[in-house]
Amino acid sequence: MTAQRPHAEDQHAEELALLAATDDRPRPPGWRLSPAAVVTYLLGDGAKITPKYVGPRRLIEVAVSTLATDRALLLLGVPGTAKTWVSEHLAAAVSGDSTLLVQGTAGTAEEAIRYGWNYARLLAEGPTEAALVPSPVMRAMRSGSIVRLEELTRVPSDVQDALITVLSEKTLPVPELNTEVQAQRGFNLIATANDRDRGVNDLSSALRRRFNTVVLPVPASADEEVEIVTRRVAQLGRSLDLPEVPAALDEIRRVVTIFRELRSGMTEDGRTKLKSPTGTLSPAEAISVITNGMALAAHFGDGRLHAADVAAGIAGAVVKDPGSDGVVWREYLETVVRERADWRDFYRAARDA
Amino acid sequence: MPELHYGVRHHGPGSARAVVAELDRQRPDVLLVEGPPEADDLVHWVADAGLRPPVALLGYRTDDPRRAAFWPFAVFSPEWQAIRWAIQHRVPVRFFDLPYAYRLSDGGLAETGPAATGDSPARSGRPVDPIGELAAAAGYDDPERWWEDVVEHRGMPAFTAVAEAMAAIRESAPEDPEDLVREAHMRKVLRETRRAHENIAVVCGAWHVPALTRTIAVKDDTALLRGRTRAKVAFTWVPWTYGRLASWSGYGAGVRSPGWYHHLFSTGDDVVPRWLVNAAQVLRAEGVPMSSAHVIEATRLAETLATLRGRPLAGLTEVTDAAEAVMCDGEALRLELIDRRLVVGERLGGVPSEMPAVPLARDLAGQQRTLRLKPEATPRRRELDLRRDIDLRRSRLLHRLRAIGVPWGEPEDERRGTGTFRETWTTRWHPEFAVRLVEESMHGTTVADAATARVVGAARSSATLAEVTALVETCLLAGLSRAYPPVLAALDVRAAADTDVQHLMAAIPALARTLRYGDVRRTDAAGLATVLGGLLGRVCAGLGSATGSLSDEAARDLRDHLDRVHRAVGLLDSDEWRERWLDTLGQVAGRPGLHGLIAGRLTRLLMDAGRLDTAAVRRRLRLPLTVGTPPAQGAAWVEGFLADGGLLLVHDDALLDLLDEWLADIDGAAFDDVLPLLRRTFGAFAEGERRAIGERVAAGAAGRAAASTADAAVIDHERAAAVLPTLSALLGRAVTVADGAGHPDGVNHAVGATDERGHP
Numbered sequence A: 001m002t003a004q005r006p007h008a009e010d011q012h013a014e015e016l017a018l019l020a021a022t023d024d025r026p027r028p029p030g031w032r033l034s035p036a037a038v039v040t041y042l043l044g045d046g047a048k049i050t051p052k053y054v055g056p057r058r059l060i061e062v063a064v065s066t067l068a069t070d071r072a073l074l075l076l077g078v079p080g081t082a083k084t085w086v087s088e089h090l091a092a093a094v095s096g097d098s099t100l101l102v103q104g105t106a107g108t109a110e111e112a113i114r115y116g117w118n119y120a121r122l123l124a125e126g127p128t129e130a131a132l133v134p135s136p137v138m139r140a141m142r143s144g145s146i147v148r149l150e151e152l153t154r155v156p157s158d159v160q161d162a163l164i165t166v167l168s169e170k171t172l173p174v175p176e177l178n179t180e181v182q183a184q185r186g187f188n189l190i191a192t193a194n195d196r197d198r199g200v201n202d203l204s205s206a207l208r209r210r211f212n213t214v215v216l217p218v219p220a221s222a223d224e225e226v227e228i229v230t231r232r233v234a235q236l237g238r239s240l241d242l243p244e245v246p247a248a249l250d251e252i253r254r255v256v257t258i259f260r261e262l263r264s265g266m267t268e269d270g271r272t273k274l275k276s277p278t279g280t281l282s283p284a285e286a287i288s289v290i291t292n293g294m295a296l297a298a299h300f301g302d303g304r305l306h307a308a309d310v311a312a313g314i315a316g317a318v319v320k321d322p323g324s325d326g327v328v329w330r331e332y333l334e335t336v337v338r339e340r341a342d343w344r345d346f347y348r349a350a351r352d353a
Numbered sequence B: 001m002p003e004l005h006y007g008v009r010h011h012g013p014g015s016a017r018a019v020v021a022e023l024d025r026q027r028p029d030v031l032l033v034e035g036p037p038e039a040d041d042l043v044h045w046v047a048d049a050g051l052r053p054p055v056a057l058l059g060y061r062t063d064d065p066r067r068a069a070f071w072p073f074a075v076f077s078p079e080w081q082a083i084r085w086a087i088q089h090r091v092p093v094r095f096f097d098l099p100y101a102y103r104l105s106d107g108g109l110a111e112t113g114p115a116a117t118g119d120s121p122a123r124s125g126r127p128v129d130p131i132g133e134l135a136a137a138a139g140y141d142d143p144e145r146w147w148e149d150v151v152e153h154r155g156m157p158a159f160t161a162v163a164e165a166m167a168a169i170r171e172s173a174p175e176d177p178e179d180l181v182r183e184a185h186m187r188k189v190l191r192e193t194r195r196a197h198e199n200i201a202v203v204c205g206a207w208h209v210p211a212l213t214r215t216i217a218v219k220d221d222t223a224l225l226r227g228r229t230r231a232k233v234a235f236t237w238v239p240w241t242y243g244r245l246a247s248w249s250g251y252g253a254g255v256r257s258p259g260w261y262h263h264l265f266s267t268g269d270d271v272v273p274r275w276l277v278n279a280a281q282v283l284r285a286e287g288v289p290m291s292s293a294h295v296i297e298a299t300r301l302a303e304t305l306a307t308l309r310g311r312p313l314a315g316l317t318e319v320t321d322a323a324e325a326v327m328c329d330g331e332a333l334r335l336e337l338i339d340r341r342l343v344v345g346e347r348l349g350g351v352p353s354e355m356p357a358v359p360l361a362r363d364l365a366g367q368q369r370t371l372r373l374k375p376e377a378t379p380r381r382r383e384l385d386l387r388r389d390i391d392l393r394r395s396r397l398l399h400r401l402r403a404i405g406v407p408w409g410e411p412e413d414e415r416r417g418t419g420t421f422r423e424t425w426t427t428r429w430h431p432e433f434a435v436r437l438v439e440e441s442m443h444g445t446t447v448a449d450a451a452t453a454r455v456v457g458a459a460r461s462s463a464t465l466a467e468v469t470a471l472v473e474t475c476l477l478a479g480l481s482r483a484y485p486p487v488l489a490a491l492d493v494r495a496a497a498d499t500d501v502q503h504l505m506a507a508i509p510a511l512a513r514t515l516r517y518g519d520v521r522r523t524d525a526a527g528l529a530t531v532l533g534g535l536l537g538r539v540c541a542g543l544g545s546a547t548g549s550l551s552d553e554a555a556r557d558l559r560d561h562l563d564r565v566h567r568a569v570g571l572l573d574s575d576e577w578r579e580r581w582l583d584t585l586g587q588v589a590g591r592p593g594l595h596g597l598i599a600g601r602l603t604r605l606l607m608d609a610g611r612l613d614t615a616a617v618r619r620r621l622r623l624p625l626t627v628g629t630p631p632a633q634g635a636a637w638v639e640g641f642l643a644d645g646g647l648l649l650v651h652d653d654a655l656l657d658l659l660d661e662w663l664a665d666i667d668g669a670a671f672d673d674v675l676p677l678l679r680r681t682f683g684a685f686a687e688g689e690r691r692a693i694g695e696r697v698a699a700g701a702a703g704r705a706a707a708s709t710a711d712a713a714v715i716d717h718e719r720a721a722a723v724l725p726t727l728s729a730l731l732g733r734a735v736t737v738a739d740g741a742g743h744p745d746g747v748n749h750a751v752g753a754t755d756e757r758g759h760p
Helices: A013-022 A035-043 A057-068 A083-095 A119-125 A136-143 A162-169 A222-239 A249-264 A283-300 A307-318 A322-337 A341-352 B013-026 B037-047 B078-088 B100-104 B130-137 B143-152 B158-172 B177-196 B206-213 B218-225 B242-247 B258-266 B271-285 B292-308 B316-327 B332-345 B359-370 B389-403 B432-440 B447-461 B465-478 B481-497 B501-521 B528-546 B552-571 B575-589 B596-608 B614-622 B631-642 B647-651 B653-665 B668-683 B687-713 B717-721 B724-731 B744-757
Strands: A072-077 A101-103 A115-117 A132-134 A146-150 A171-174 A179-182 A188-194 A211-215 B004-008 B030-033 B055-061 B064-073 B093-095 B200-205 B233-239 B380-385 B409-411 B422-427
Touching: A013 A035, A013 A083, A035 A057, A035 A083, A035 B292, A057 A072, A057 A083, A057 A211, A057 B292, A057 B316, A072 A083, A083 A146, A083 A188, A101 A136, A115 A119, A132 A136, A136 A146, A136 A162, A136 A171, A136 A179, A162 A171, A162 A188, A211 B316, A222 A249, A222 A283, A249 A283, A249 A307, A249 A322, A283 A307, A307 A322, A307 A341, A322 A341, B004 B013, B004 B078, B004 B158, B004 B206, B013 B078, B013 B143, B013 B158, B013 B200, B013 B258, B030 B078, B030 B177, B037 B055, B037 B078, B037 B093, B037 B233, B064 B100, B078 B093, B078 B200, B100 B233, B130 B143, B130 B158, B130 B206, B143 B258, B158 B206, B177 B200, B177 B206, B177 B218, B200 B206, B233 B432, B242 B258, B242 B332, B258 B271, B258 B332, B271 B292, B271 B316, B271 B332, B292 B316, B316 B332, B359 B389, B359 B432, B359 B447, B380 B389, B389 B409, B389 B422, B389 B447, B389 B465, B447 B465, B447 B481, B465 B481, B465 B501, B481 B501, B481 B528, B501 B528, B501 B552, B528 B552, B528 B575, B552 B575, B552 B596, B552 B631, B575 B596, B596 B614, B596 B631, B614 B653, B631 B668, B647 B653, B647 B687, B653 B687
Parallel strands: A072 A188, A072 A211, A101 A146, A146 A188, B004 B200, B030 B093, B030 B200
Antiparallel strands: A115 A132, A171 A179, B055 B064, B055 B233, B380 B422, B409 B422
């Protein structure tokens, strides 16, 4: 049995070991690596260490410094800007363990952040240490590692408030046992939140004050985005055991161009204004369009990525709301795609799709 | 004591502090500063409390003030600090750069325009900010932090080290011919000074230091300087702002962050916490709650970041990153706020009121003389006839002054329609205008230049389409042809971004007036037609969706906009646009579910334009006035349709009958609802029209038929023809009597046509 997607610390165990071996800078208490080495792990060094995140260096530096100042880190951004990805790799590099994870949902209960009870034991033995079921946050406090909280703004406000004591006092009282769990050094929390969710369950100012915010942007340039997509497509293809399909750089560039143009509401040459669809069209979606196209090409096509293989995927990614997005997509096809001489094949494929 | 050369970083607070410390140690007899020697007489103003930095030396050609240059000084500029030191210690100061007069003369060096400063941008590949580049090479993005860290904290003799570094760089860097001439002049002045003094201090850009110590024969320098003619120039101090310092092209690479430098210079220790406290205060002033805990955490983060980046001190990048992460909660606006208020700063300098007149004021005085417009403190009415050249120029001058915030003249009556060539102004001069002129002189040395700069700046920063549209009219009225392209570009951008069709519609009338009457003012409005066409295209595309589900209020707004755009399109001499507009109106009028007011209005506009014949109009009128439509909707339709007056009803019996029948059929309860609407519609008609309509209704259908034949019979064709020659002269083309003249339809069309043109 092999996991469909290994944890970051397993997948990149060699790189982490290599960094740990050569890292001679002081490490904050509880950290596996020095902050500088964590930054190198995420951004790559151009040789043995592969880049995990492609984007502004200063953002990663701020994120790592935040963890080192024992303030909690809030990663903010539109969906698909690698928030979870960054948080997983940060946890893997800092604590060597990215598995302490709370998935925030509208139904997340306080037990997921504090602790729950094994009710059979609770009834049999009364409140004892053994009947206590610790949450990932509590376990992280005990072991002095990084805990991750996904989609913080999805969590109901009253549950969010359970974090305040944890983050400011670094302790989790258990009144039933008349004890408390004190966070060991190295404990910290990385939360991610979606920019589009703003206003759903906004953080109270008391909680917000405990976080440093880092906004992860969409890639600044087309080349950067192509690089991200190419790299991830290759990794995903390997881990999903897709048959080898030469990832056609032209197709990737085209998908990225379409996504960027629709996202920014303007053609890359800045001449034509466009309408933007409701979807976010993040790099993550470009990656899935390409991966999907490669699967199509490998299993049903001639093994090469053609315009037709990505066309349906793109339309699906763009048209999230059949009413308005359909118009946007058709308008884009007719006014922009049609005019581009070397995009003929794509235009035909997209119109038929 | 020998002579000492202090190679500084222009606008570098670290250099400034070091220079003052060194001067205290050296105690020179004379101080030479890089700067235009013509400004030597102005140095004594530095002692005046009224001269508050940031200020700039403004040099200009006396016979052509548009050719001008600025030398800005902030409180943290080493030159400023050196001059201040010299004044306090009664040490003579001389500027020893190449005279500005040489640079301006026609045979002189290539001029870089009014943006040129003491240090021109890197044209020849030589670094603009050599110390900044040294710092960058050492891995610092904030040259001042590098200076502090490498130069000051290591306790090395700063200026010796800098001079050595520059000498090393200059050995391999290409030489700028202009630099060579300037340095030749510097050496020449230095030699003269050496004859009189021994203990000399020289403050100049670090780049020039190696050139001053180099041994070069006197005759070589003289040869370089020979044969240059001098233009006549004058200098004065003008106020400056940190914003201008930041955007200033000449030093562009050096001072992106004047506010930060000011902070570095004026804050002794605790640079980072104090800065972050200021940032918190900026945010608090905007109503963002910021506690001291935020400042503490931001300070810690800034210091951790500096450690992570391997820097001994947190610089601007670190404090900005920290403020963003801790204080901004991911909101880009807050960071912009900090950037604007703090990093750049909003400080405005001041000059004493006794300062010699700035060229802007001289330019104004000159124009006041030639245009015979005396500044008087008592209000005075002036009638301007724009067909006369002098009045046109007067009008432009008054409009330009308004654009730069000197409302010397107030336009009496903005109402149009009394003729496009008349303007009435009330002029009254206030003494504070003189201060405004001094402040505005940073934008340009003539009224026209300053107004252009101000209008362009306003267009770039304006948020709404309406603001930019107003600026287009300002351009027209003030005759600022050079401001047109950027203002139109801004207009285009705002129009593309604005999704509200009504905003776009609101922009059209002013533009159409500009295009139509532009030639009255002899303005060159090239490009305007393209922009207007684009705007109209967007309106046509979006009008359909803008007419859906409107409240009564919104329908009235849209009706007004429709009327105005319709009139504007009529003003334009373009069949293509007219067709496009009427086509759009035709399509929109056919949409189901239109508000009655809009539907009625569109029908009327189309009818007046000859797009609908009376039969079609009757058909359209009948539908809203049938039982299936609520009476209120019908009344709104009638209001929209008849808003221009009731003449139509006097002449079209079929319409009148339809309306009459509909009114009579409304039941008692509904009548109360429609009565106010009808009252509003009919109440706006002229007295005579109302009477005529009343008589016709009272006479009944049969009586009216008889009356109208009787009316037709009394037309005296000979008397009617008597007006034709005058009419021909007015219209500029021959008018003849066609068949069927006097027919009711013909009259209606003629009425409609004059309505659209908007002016007789």
